[in-house]
Amino acid sequence: MRRKAVVLLSGGLDSAVTLFLALRNGYDCRALAFDYGQRHKAEIAGAKRIAAKAGVPLNVMRLPLPWKGSSLLDKKAVLPSGRTAREIKSGGIPTTYVPARNTVFLSIAASFAEAIGADTVFIGAHSEDSSGYPDCRREYLEAFDNVIKLGTRRGAEKRLGLEFPLADKTKAEIIRLGSSLGVPFQFTLSCYEGGKKPCMRCDSCVLRAKGFKEARVKDPCIIQKRK
């Protein structure tokens, strides 16, 4: 019997690569996305397209966090913009940080995984984001794996754990991996602004463009923009 997995799918590039990697590794996957009040709600439509392309059922959970504390939850807030990749890297935790977001998402994914008898929760958090977001660092991900192993029935039975296969990869490495796995990059959305076209100025757009350039892969979203 194929091992079951719950894969966090945001509609962005990293989680799409993670889903296709889990599928290639033989997992029977269920995708989980959140409508948590993010300004870039277009992500959710992207997650639906990616899951459909992958042939994987998607569960979209409404989880409107009743508090703010992030420029990603507040449409009136000004997003960091026009920073270079180096400035992003050295700038500390940005205002787009959503309080404990990955912890909330992972905890619900762990609950879902237990309820359906899955072995693994996958998250696409990785090293470049971890320079800004504390909940993307390897040491954090290992700590959460420990929480699953101590705090769930299946974890205590050594039948549930967290995998974070992109944790130490650069964006360029992730894009090359996704390219080899046939990830439909045209459906992935990175822009924090949430407009129909990527703004090319927010941190997420800047890191994506740098990644595609370094990977020497064309970003289909940008090609569409230039048409």
Added chain:
Amino acid sequence: MRRKAVVLLSGGLDSAVTLFLALRNGYDCRALAFDYGQRHKAEIAGAKRIAAKAGVPLNVMRLPLPWKGSSLLDKKAVLPSGRTAREIKSGGIPTTYVPARNTVFLSIAASFAEAIGADTVFIGAHSEDSSGYPDCRREYLEAFDNVIKLGTRRGAEKRLGLEFPLADKTKAEIIRLGSSLGVPFQFTLSCYEGGKKPCMRCDSCVLRAKGFKEARVKDPCIIQKRK
């Protein structure tokens, strides 16, 4: 300035004692309760009364988990009943275990705490429940504290952590402590069945009755029942 805390308040006895303890220790408290599809929804009304008595604002978050996997989420399921405290203790994880429940609640509490600039998240999990529920054990609670410290902005700045002051206490010790703090036990609900009167047969009623007996304190809920 008083230190702010987020206190998980279920409407049960343990979390009520934790709230009154945090208040006595000088914290400016916000209580957080969840409407997560539990069969004993009466808890939420209890949480409202307890928070009102304590003079603390209460945030009730709707979080209907779209999966089951617990007799506490499924009104048609049969609850464990008529077991002695010893049988409960030796019986392993009961069917009332809700997949990753404390992890989900704590993660949302951590997000709330960051958003309002709190220093501490309080949870009333303790040793007697920990014999059955993996997510009530001290080692689990310490692992979650580590997640907060690594995975949140305030945690990384050493300004947010988890406190679990009841972790090593018996139910009788918790009741004696609550009694000394003036906890309104009459508003606390323990019964899993969720009826107007405690069933006195579910695990939670059995452990509560044993605790009051050992503490030599009268349970006002039972007195009311006998009227």
